[in-house]
Amino acid sequence: MSVRHDVVIVGGGGAGLRAAIAIAETNPSLSVAVVSKVYPMRSHTVAAEGGAAAVIKDNDSLEDHFRDTVGGSDWLADQDAVELFVNEAPAEMIQLEHWGCPWSREPDGTVAVRPFGGMNIERTWFASDKTGFHMLHALYQTSLKYSPIVSYDESFATKILVENGRCQGVSALDLRTGKVETILASALILCTGGAGRVFPFTTNGAINTGDGMAMAYRAGVPLKDMEFIQYHPTGLPGTGILITEASRGEGGILVNKDGYRYLQDYDLGKPVQVTDPEHPVKKSMELGPRDRLSQAFVKEMERGRTIPGPHGDFVLLDLRHLGEKKIDKKLPFVRELAKNYAGIDPVYEPIPVRPVIHYIMGGVDTDTDSATSLLGLFAAGEVACVSINGANRLGSNSLTELLVFGARAGRAAAIFATQNPDLDVEALEKQGADEQDRIARDFIRKEGGTERIATLRREMNETMESGAGIYRSERSLRDTCDKLMELRQRFSNLLIEDRSLTFNTELTSALELDFMLDVALAIGQSALARTESRGSHQRTDHPDRDDENFLKHSLAFHTDDGVRIGYKDVVITKWPPQERVYGK
Amino acid sequence: MDKTMELEIFRYRPEQDSEPTFQTYEVPFHTEWVILDAVNYIKDEIDGTLSYRWSCRMGVCGSCGMMVNGVPKLTCAAFLKDYTGKIRIEPLEGFPVERDLIFSMDDFIAKLKSVKPWIIRKEGEDKPLEEGEYLQTPRQLVEYQQYTMCINCMLCYAACPVYAHDNTFLGPAAIALGQRYNMDSRDQGRDQRQEAIASHEGIWQCTFVGECSAVCPKDVDPAGAIQRAKVASTIDYFKELLLPWGKKS
Known part of the structure; x- marks a missing residue:
């Protein structure tokens, strides 16, 4: 038994919905399935706050957006991909405006833009400070008008189906019934988002467990640049709730325990007074890139100049000089979050913040059409690595990336599906039946395990933080990889108490942990092999960038003996690597 | 602990x-x-x-x-x-x-779709992408902005006495989201949403108790949206009655 569509998309967040609409508009005769483990409006795009970058104003240029992005990436981004990205970004953003996204406006009715870290000019579109939320709901609501789009909500994809060297569908657990469905299609697009939950302290929601990365990896597709993990410099201690970079774009400052703007000690420029009309200076101080700001925090902590707290050390994000009116107009969600989750009203008190896992630059290796090395398999959004982000993503490029590469994936998958209509149905249904058996045997009917899911997950989280955090070394990474291998062994002794088929969320937690253990090891091994420091990947034992040996993308391949690491060249079209300079 | x-x-x-x-x-x-x-x-x-x-x-x-x-x-x-x-x-x-x-969320998803929660332009009045964004002043944005804040959490349905009594009622969030598009200066589709929003007697049964607005975690004020929908529908009714040649402007 199986169901059949032309294209199946796994994940109903920003990239998945944009891809679905692109297919429906490219060829309305194609049937599109959106398989999502949550209702699409719950997808984590919803949590993005600050904005989405695209050149729209007369004083800006595509070349500037290109250079900011490539420099921000520490030259690990592919320049052909970045060029295409900045070129297509404005039309994609205008398209979303036409679909009703409530962008904040200038008095004349044009779209407003704000400054963001690492960008040399104001080019970040925003919808107050709930940009991701508004983009996701605009995309979801717009997607409802296209009848070829069929939703499989609360359906958890567990395995990519490959036959004759082609991806031809996916197995997905219908959470409501517990049935594993075989969903066949000529093309599959992974849009499952990130994997922040492999770490303990993250802005990511519970659902961000790297499912798509692990499925592609198991199907033989390499994961690219997995060692590059972004710490956002301003999360609330304890919960990890994100306080948007837009708060610094609007003029907020970071100070240490003495009220001192410590970033000036870390090669990020000199501060100008907050009352100076020049403040905030672009690409300087608080508007430096995320990797450098998070690293500065660690150094400042080592100097004993941060503030100790029950959930680790923190520094202070001070917005008071912005005033209540501006905070309520531009940053209302920041005020709401700080009041609710930190008991702090930023109008009157500075907000305690510390670096928090936010985004993974790495992901499923794709080309600029979002195609992977496996025929028929595409990927877009955070799950993918094109790469436009290289070793460090600039804030507000990822929401735009969802649109540009979601749309490209949709169009490319539509063409592929039209050209490859025939499927090996019988063999695929056999694979689907085998997957149903595997889930029943290894999980639902599993007897006698003793390891709690939460225990293994906590130990995985702890070892990722201690060994693969902001600063790493061969020793810390080896310890982490060893620990992950031990956890993989112990996973086979997992305790499953829930035997039911209806919304068995213990089963989904187990499957997510299974995926996360694969993703975590790919991160650890990729980081171990890269004996240089670049962007967000900082090796204390190899503190310098090494272009001679590592101006390359890492590729992590799944093998029966574990992870195999390979490399491929970075595409440099017009801007050879230079020193990465901020605050000058 | x-x-x-x-x-x-x-x-x-x-x-x-x-x-x-x-x-x-x-x-x-x-x-x-x-x-x-x-x-x-x-x-x-x-x-x-x-x-x-x-x-x-x-x-x-x-x-x-x-x-x-x-x-x-x-x-x-x-x-x-x-x-x-x-x-x-x-x-x-x-x-x-x-x-x-x-x-189960099935009922809400169907109702959300029924209010056509997307921008509708009249035939031939779509602006090409090359011509840029639709202009919308901050004042025009404020007109509908509150209703865009709905996170579809369903708290308002759980609080709604009319929905509890008759679950064919469209309900607070779906009406607020319909109104969100009706009041967006870029939209021209109010006529197409009216049947879903105004036809059911539920909207008239809503007594403006405001339970929905009281529980809303995002201050969307669906009760206010329902009141505005009622007023607009009443104006439609009188326009049709008194000015059959004018219809809705």
Whole structure:
């Protein structure tokens, strides 16, 4: 038994919905399935706050957006991909405006833009400070008008189906019934988002467990640049709730325990007074890139100049000089979050913040059409690595990336599906039946395990933080990889108490942990092999960038003996690597 | 975590239970916890079989709505310090229960679609992308902005006396989202939404008790949206009656 569509998309967040609409508009005769483990409006795009970058104003240029992005990436981004990205970004953003996204406006009715870290000019579109939320709901609501789009909500994809060297569908657990469905299609697009939950302290929601990365990896597709993990410099201690970079774009400052703007000690420029009309200076101080700001925090902590707290050390994000009116107009969600989750009203008190896992630059290796090395398999959004982000993503490029590469994936998958209509149905249904058996045997009917899911997950989280955090070394990474291998062994002794088929969320937690253990090891091994420091990947034992040996993308391949690491060249079209300079 | 608290949680597993029961858990807690933290503690450390929805834990994904002591709440934004004694947790009222704290969203999804929650332009009046964005002043944005804040958490349905009595009523969130597009200066589709929004008697039964607005965690004010929809529909009615040649402007 199986169901059949032309294209199946796994994940109903920003990239998945944009891809679905692109297919429906490219060829309305194609049937599109959106398989999502949550209702699409719950997808984590919803949590993005600050904005989405695209050149729209007369004083800006595509070349500037290109250079900011490539420099921000520490030259690990592919320049052909970045060029295409900045070129297509404005039309994609205008398209979303036409679909009703409530962008904040200038008095004349044009779209407003704000400054963001690492960008040399104001080019970040925003919808107050709930940009991701508004983009996701605009995309979801717009997607409802296209009848070829069929939703499989609360359906958890567990395995990519490959036959004759082609991806031809996916197995997905219908959470409501517990049935594993075989969903066949000529093309599959992974849009499952990130994997922040492999770490303990993250802005990511519970659902961000790297499912798509692990499925592609198991199907033989390499994961690219997995060692590059972004710490956002301003999360609330304890919960990890994100306080948007837009708060610094609007003029907020970071100070240490003495009220001192410590970033000036870390090669990020000199501060100008907050009352100076020049403040905030672009690409300087608080508007430096995320990797450098998070690293500065660690150094400042080592100097004993941060503030100790029950959930680790923190520094202070001070917005008071912005005033209540501006905070309520531009940053209302920041005020709401700080009041609710930190008991702090930023109008009157500075907000305690510390670096928090936010985004993974790495992901499923794709080309600029979002195609992977496996025929028929595409990927877009955070799950993918094109790469436009290289070793460090600039804030507000990822929401735009969802649109540009979601749309490209949709169009490319539509063409592929039209050209490859025939499927090996019988063999695929056999694979689907085998997957149903595997889930029943290894999980639902599993007897006698003793390891709690939460225990293994906590130990995985702890070892990722201690060994693969902001600063790493061969020793810390080896310890982490060893620990992950031990956890993989112990996973086979997992305790499953829930035997039911209806919304068995213990089963989904187990499957997510299974995926996360694969993703975590790919991160650890990729980081171990890269004996240089670049962007967000900082090796204390190899503190310098090494272009001679590592101006390359890492590729992590799944093998029966574990992870195999390979490399491929970075595409440099017009801007050879230079020193990465901020605050000058 | 030296202190403990009691949570009394609604349990229903359709494959084994003929009817719902309540199960009480004793949970050690931190005073800064939200209700969701306590429920997660149970899931992780005490009873892996408890099922519920959650994700962002910052009040924006809309997944974790539950009845807390009989009141609809986002459990990631309901703080333990605001409660004393045993806390009773149930699925949001007014929906079919699938299992434990998980209820069916099918009805809402169908209703949302019925109000055509997307920008509708008149035939031939779409602006080409090359001509840039539609202009919309900050004042025009404010007109509908409040209604864009709906996170589809379903708290307003759980609080709505009309929906409880008659679940064919379109309900607060769907009407607010229909109004969100009706009042957007870029939209020209109000006529196409009117049948869904104004035809059902539910909108006229809504007595402006405002329960929906009271429980809304995002201050959307669906009750206000329903009142505005009523007024607009009444104006339509009189225009058609008095000016049959003018129709709706």
